[in-house]
Amino acid sequence: MGAENISAQELNRLIVEGAPLFILDTRNESDFQDWKIEGGDIAYLNVPYFELLDGVASILDRLPEDRKLIVVCAKEGSSKLVAEHIHKEGRAVSYLQGGMKSWSEYLYPVLVHQDDELTVYQFIRVGKGCLSYLLISGKEALVIDPSRFTEVYEQAAAREGVAITHIVDSHLHADHISGGHELAQKTGAHYYLMRSEGATFHFDALEEHDHISFANVHLEVLAIKTPGHTPGSVSFLVNQRFLFSGDTVFVSGLGRPDLGGKAREWALDLYHTVYEKLAGLADDIVVLPSHYADFETEKNEQGYIGTTLGHIRAMNEIMREKTVHEFVDTVAQSASTQPPPNFEDIIAINRGVRAASPEEVQELEIGPNRCAAHHT
Incomplete structure (x- = not known):
């Protein structure tokens, strides 16, 4: 099995319940600063997708192991690929199904x-x-x-x-x-x-x-x-x-x-x-x-x-x-x-x-x- 997906509904439930989350947002910095997933107990890391095309070794030490890790992007595709890179490194990770579009809806x-x-x-x-x-x-x-x-x-x-x-x-x-x-x-x-x-x-x-x-x-x-x-x-x-x-x-x-x-x-x-x-x-x-x-x-x-x-x-x-x-x-x-x-x-x-x-x-x-x- 590869990286798991998580629906907007399930993500919202975790936020409302106050679960400790870590969101790796792979959109451009301007998009991230303008609009992001908020609420609850969330920590963030914003690294644009193009910087992770060859793997995630450069950011592994910045991904905490005591929080649920979720990768997001605009539409899903980029976050799924990054999540697969993370999964291959032996880390538990999910990606947001439908990306920020699904979160918006x-x-x-x-x-x-x-x-x-x-x-x-x-x-x-x-x-x-x-x-x-x-x-x-x-x-x-x-x-x-x-x-x-x-x-x-x-x-x-x-x-x-x-x-x-x-x-x-x-x-x-x-x-x-x-x-x-x-x-x-x-x-x-x-x-x-x-x-x-x-x-x-x-x-x-x-x-x-x-x-x-x-x-x-x-x-x-x-x-x-x-x-x-x-x-x-x-x-x-x-x-x-x-x-x-x-x-x-x-x-x-x-x-x-x-x-x-x-x-x-x-x-x-x-x-x-x-x-x-x-x-x-x-x-x-x-x-x-x-x-x-x-x-x-x-x-x-x-x-x-x-x-x-x-x-x-x-x-x-x-x-x-x-x-x-x-x-x-x-x-x-x-x-x-x-x-x-x-x-x-x-x-x-x-x-x-x-x-x-x-x-x-x-x-x-x-x-x-x-x-x-x-x-x-």
Whole structure:
């Protein structure tokens, strides 16, 4: 037997459990520095593949024996060859099946809340820092900010014995392809988006549907218009208990307002969102965003990404006691960092004005999310 492969699912399980891992990343240094596997107890070594073509003797003494060794690359081929070199040297080693592409696409559900009226699952896409949600009430379900992997939500609904009847996107996403329109076509569900986001396909405009109720209980979804990240960004307040905040408010920051080329103008919108619209919400409301920046610091004891609005306010100075000028200056400056990779193409696809093959979509999504403007 040669080197073993390890799936993204199994790797994520080890990370969540805190297993000591050592990752040998054989991509170019710039790719490694830009985006890598993170979380848990991981040590790293980055050596580009071309330096290991003739063998791994030069790095053997840098590979610890008290950690599980995993080799990764972009698509699998290079890491498999390097792992075989290591295996021939008598060392236990695995390589990531599908490479960083498979890591980018893996997502898994975590139970956020369950009672007689409402069940909430958060789907964590670990390689992108993207979050989506399945809300169940009675025999119906609502999906918030679905990824393009629509079968994940269909399978989860089937396991729960419910039908997906409503789908909402909080805004026109810039770092990943939305599965909202496709999922609606497959399930027959109503798909909601703000008309001001400029999508060209059929949807139900949230401007006309700020309350959505379904099932035997009264599950109210209040769409709060929270512009800033985009002009049509909304947040969803469910049963006065959960705020699904899209890219408006994160556990550790706020959404960046510069992706439309109007950083200061949209930062002003974000100020009014934070200091007027969100200011009236209670501190004990649980914020469930559509992205996270750091899994280890933003994950709570229950294993999902989220915390109370009061905690976020306490941890983010920018959400307290800032004048409008201070806020706009700070947010606009913070938002001047590198934008999400390929964001213009992704927005065009999500708007419905550009088509892309599955292979191209996969390439466009590779890389980290960069939707935050300010972090604690």
